[in-house]
Amino acid sequence: MLADELGQFFERWQYLSMQIINQGTNNLNISTLNKLRNWQQHALLLGFSPLISLCEPLLSQESTCDQRVKALCQLLQYMEGLKKASVRQWIDNGIE
Amino acid sequence: MMSLLDWVQQLSDDYLISWTNRGLFRRAKRQCEHVKSEHWQISNDKIMGTISDYSLTLSGARIADLDCSCGVLEPCSHKLTFLIALRGETSQAMTTVQFNLDHWLVSNIQSLSPAFSASLVKGAIKSWHQGANVSLTAKLDHGQVVCTLKNGKCFSVYLPATAGWEQALCSCKETHCIHLALAIIGLSVRADRLKMNTAQFSEKIAPSQLEQIVILDSWLDQIIAHGLNNLMPAQLSHGLGLVTELNQADLPNLASRLGRFLAVLSNVMRHCIDVNTNELIAELTYLSLTTHSLQQSVLPQPGYQLTGEHKRRYVAQRLSGLMPVMVEHWQASSGAMGYRNYVFDLELGDWYCFSDGRRVDTERQWSSKNAYHNQQCGQYYLNDLLLSQIDLETKVSSDHTLQCRVSTLVAAPQPVNWQLIWNNPLLAIDMQWQRFVQQSLQVGSNKVMDTLGWLKTLDSYQLRWQPHRHYGEATLMSECGQPIKIRDDNKRVLKEWTNQQPTLLFGRWYYDANERYFEVLKVFIESDFEERLLKSVGARLLC
Numbered sequence: 087m088l089a090d091e092l093g094q095f096f097e098r099w100q101y102l103s104m105q106i107i108n109q110g111t112n113n114l115n116i117s118t119l120n121k122l123r124n125w126q127q128h129a130l131l132l133g134f135s136p137l138i139s140l141c142e143p144l145l146s147q148e149s150t151c152d153q154r155v156k157a158l159c160q161l162l163q164y165m166e167g168l169k170k171a172s173v174r175q176w177i178d179n180g181i182e
Numbered sequence: 183m184m185s186l187l188d189w190v191q192q193l194s195d196d197y198l199i200s201w202t203n204r205g206l207f208r209r210a211k212r213q214c215e216h217v218k219s220e221h222w223q224i225s226n227d228k229i230m231g232t233i234s235d236y237s238l239t240l241s242g243a244r245i246a247d248l249d250c251s252c253g254v255l256e257p258c259s260h261k262l263t264f265l266i267a268l269r270g271e272t273s274q275a276m277t278t279v280q281f282n283l284d285h286w287l288v289s290n291i292q293s294l295s296p297a298f299s300a301s302l303v304k305g306a307i308k309s310w311h312q313g314a315n316v317s318l319t320a321k322l323d324h325g326q327v328v329c330t331l332k333n334g335k336c337f338s339v340y341l342p343a344t345a346g347w348e349q350a351l352c353s354c355k356e357t358h359c360i361h362l363a364l365a366i367i368g369l370s371v372r373a374d375r376l377k378m379n380t381a382q383f384s385e386k387i388a389p390s391q392l393e394q395i396v397i398l399d400s401w402l403d404q405i406i407a408h409g410l411n412n413l414m415p416a417q418l419s420h421g422l423g424l425v426t427e428l429n430q431a432d433l434p435n436l437a438s439r440l441g442r443f444l445a446v447l448s449n450v451m452r453h454c455i456d457v458n459t460n461e462l463i464a465e466l467t468y469l470s471l472t473t474h475s476l477q478q479s480v481l482p483q484p485g486y487q488l489t490g491e492h493k494r495r496y497v498a499q500r501l502s503g504l505m506p507v508m509v510e511h512w513q514a515s516s517g518a519m520g521y522r523n524y525v526f527d528l529e530l531g532d533w534y535c536f537s538d539g540r541r542v543d544t545e546r547q548w549s550s551k552n553a554y555h556n557q558q559c560g561q562y563y564l565n566d567l568l569l570s571q572i573d574l575e576t577k578v579s580s581d582h583t584l585q586c587r588v589s590t591l592v593a594a595p596q597p598v599n600w601q602l603i604w605n606n607p608l609l610a611i612d613m614q615w616q617r618f619v620q621q622s623l624q625v626g627s628n629k630v631m632d633t634l635g636w637l638k639t640l641d642s643y644q645l646r647w648q649p650h651r652h653y654g655e656a657t658l659m660s661e662c663g664q665p666i667k668i669r670d671d672n673k674r675v676l677k678e679w680t681n682q683q684p685t686l687l688f689g690r691w692y693y694d695a696n697e698r699y700f701e702v703l704k705v706f707i708e709s710d711f712e713e714r715l716l717k718s719v720g721a722r723l724l725c
Contacts, residue, residue, distance in 0.1 A: 104459045107466065110409020133624075155403045159470040166467045 092172055095132060098125055099165050103158075111144060111154040119145060137164065185226040189243040190268040192343060194324050198265065200340045200351050201245060202257045210262035217267045229268065233260040240264075244348060281325050281343045283318065287370045291378075297347040298363050306363035307378065316368030327365040337361040387476060394431040398424055398440065399473040402466070410450050418447060439468055502584075503528040505598050507688055508704050512539070524634065525579075528598070531608035531617060533634045534579040580631075600711045604684065609636045611660055618691065637666065637687040637700050645670060655699075667699040683707060 102125055105118050114122075122141060129137040143149040143157035199207050213233075222231035229240040236252045238260060250260045288294060294303050310316075315330040325341040338353040339362050352361045370376035387395075401424060405417065421444045428437035443465040449457050510522045520539020527534065578584070607613060614635045621632040638661060645654035653671035660666050668687065686706040692699050 100459070100463070103463055107406065107463070108410045110407055110412060112407045113409055113412070151407050152403070155406045158406055159467075159474065162463065162467040163471045166464070166471075 091132065095125075095128055096165070096169055096172075098128065103162065103165070106144070106158060111158050112151055114144065134168070137161065140164065186229050186240055186243060187224060187226075187268065187271060190229075190240070190265060190271075192323055193265060193269065194321070196321075196326055197324065197340045197342070197351060198262060200338060200353050202262055206257070206259055206262060210259050210266055213259065213263045214266045214270075217263060219267050219271065224271065231264060231267075233263050233267075236260050238264045240268075281320055281323055281341070283320065283325060283369065283373070285344070286325075286341055286366060287373055287375045288366060289370070289375050291367075291376070294363060294366065297358055302358070302360050303363055303367075306360050306367055309360070309364055310367050310371070314364055314368065316365055316372070318369060327369065329361045329364050329368070339365045341365075386480070388431075391431045391433055392477070394424075394428055394433060395436075395473050395476050398428065398436065398469070399477070402469055402473065405447075406466075410447070413447065413451055415451065418444065418451060421447070436469070436472060439465060439472075443469060502530060502532075504534070505603075510703075522580075525584075526634075528602070528606060528608075531613065533631055534584045535631055536578075537580050598711065600708045603686065603711070604638065609638060609686075611637070611662065611664075614691070618693070633690045633692065635689065635691050635700075637668070637689070637702075639685050639687065640683075667697075668702055669699045670702040 102118070102121055105121070106114060109115060109118060122144060126138055126141045126145075129141075140157055140161045143153040144161075149157075195207070202210075217233060219231060222229065227241070231238055233250075236250055238251070239249045241247045241249075248261050248264070250258055250264075252258055252260055291303060291307070298306075309331055312332045314332055317328050317330075319326045319328075323343050327339040327341060329337045329339060331337075340351040342349040347358060347362075350362050351357075352359045354361060367376065371378065401417075401420060405413070421440065425437050425441050425444070428434075428440065443462070446458060446462045446465065450462075505526050505528055507524045507526050510524070512520055512522065520537060522535050522537040525534045525536065526532075603609065618632060618635075639658050641658045645656045647654040653669050655667060655669050657665050657667050668689075684707070687700065687702050687704075688706065689701045689703040692701060
């Protein structure tokens with residue numbers, strides 16, 4: 087059950103991150119920003135609280151260009167680490 | 183001046199085995215029984231004899247000065263038999279020189295330079311910093327040092343009683359090897375004779391490399407800020423130029439990763455429909471993480487106190503004092519069985535569990551880790567022998583938070599005494615509950631492990647057994663004067679507990695909206711620690 091939920095969460099990030107990289111952190115359109123907000127909610131529901139604050143610079147109008155780039159890099163690194171950890175967990179426990 | 187016969191007398195079995203091997207040594211010992219040494223010429227500076235029709239000559243107090251007419255360059259059985267037979271000869275002036283470690287210790291690194299090259303000493307210091315372990319077994323006439331390198335390889339170094347680099351021997355069969363230098367450095371540091379400045383051995387990035395990394399970082403930032411949809415050919419060619427510059431600055435790994443990233447980017451530029459987005463994101467993540475971490479300052483701790491892959495990315499390890507508490511045995515309906523070994527950290531108050539098991543059939547999905555989550559533990563206790571033989575060095579806890587295989591044992595196991603546990607502030611109920619609250623808020627909190635705890639009591643209590651529920655219940659007062667309901671479903675545990683004396687209950691806290699209680703798994707009294715824990719368990723581990 088949790089594996090399904092997490093799988094969906096990672097899949098959404100895969101699609102969303104590619105969209106952000108394609109558009110560039112300076113030129114995100116409203117649709118992408120809305121998707122990012124939804125994904126942020128999903129992260130909150132799953133309990134990944136550090137992700138919430140990392141999304142903020144990308145969503146805020148006041149943040150500088152540099153802050154947005156740094157936030158995206160950190161999000162990418164965090165999600166990569168999370169993915170590796172969950173894959174390891176699935177391997178250890180046997181994928182149900 | 184020591185005679186040759188005296189020199190031969192001090193060659194111990196360990197030395198000869200290190201020089202050759204165990205099999206050859208056994209063979210030589212057998213052969214030695216049939217040797218007749220009456221006609222050998224033994225003088226102070228030369229010994230001549232015959233073994234199996236081959237003549238042997240020892241002309242100096244060095245292994246290299248022993249010649250055999252069989253012509254084999256490597257140590258042969260004749261040489262070994264000859265030395266063993268000579269050991270049996272009574273010396274004119276038999277004096278045993280006692281092994282004294284002080285002769286071997288050095289107070290500065292320069293003392294090693296006549297015998298060892300500078301690069302070799304540097305290599306030995308590097309392996310010491312990386313966490314190589316050195317352990318000495320001192321015998322009457324020699325010392326045996328086991329050097330365990332970070333990669334797990336072991337080398338045994340023989341140190342004779344009289345200090346001299348020529349006589350020292352290593353199991354790698356080389357003279358003046360890195361392991362001998364490492365042994366001397368390790369022993370000297372441990373005996374506080376040698377002080378080393380760790381900062382001078384920490385790795386530094388050259389200014390030209392750092393400059394390249396900053397350029398790469400800003401190039402990446404530009405790409406991320408503008409987006410791949412707005413990518414310009416000039417940015418791509420700038421990136422290609424960076425690959426060459428990174429290679430010139432001796433950063434080949436970064437250069438090759440950037441090359442791969444650029445290959446995907448060029449596909450994006452050409453509007454290919456099958457761009458590998460997975461690879462693109464993975465490469466971008468790697469590049470941003472590496473450039474970021476390489477710009478951080480190096481942590482001041484030596485490498486062996488750090489955990490993980492990279493000094494710039496990971497934090498220092500914490501010092502733990504681990505005490506095994508109980509072994510639980512589980513058995514599944516399918517016939518699989520195993521154990522959980524609960525370990526308590528006396529310094530930090532954390533709980534760890536080492537679990538393992540075996541299955542009876544060959545289910546592909548089966549894992550002993552599943553058992554940890556799903557199977558109910560039987561209330562059996564494996565015998566005390568198993569508890570006393572817990573070997574922490576290879577263990578990884580079930581939640582992977584404690585990996586003893588990458589940690590270092592900083593001290594020999596110490597006994598755990600009753601007072602140490604009874605007065606430990608981490609056993610106070612409010613401290614335990616604060617920890618539960620913190621842990622239950624974290625992602626992936628585990629009810630089996632996080633609710634483990636202690637309850638200290640001075641009361642005796644009468645358990646009311648409730649047969650229809652298969653457990654007994656009682657209420658006792660905590661230290662802070664609150665009534666606490668305890669529950670026990672194992673009659674055997676409570677039989678042992680009848681006297682009114684300070685008692686430590688080990689179990690799990692259950693907290694729910696409607697009821698709260700403490701489930702007792704095991705009862706400890708002072709004598710338990712005297713009889714069992716003192717002689718068996720208790721380990722301090724740096725992890």
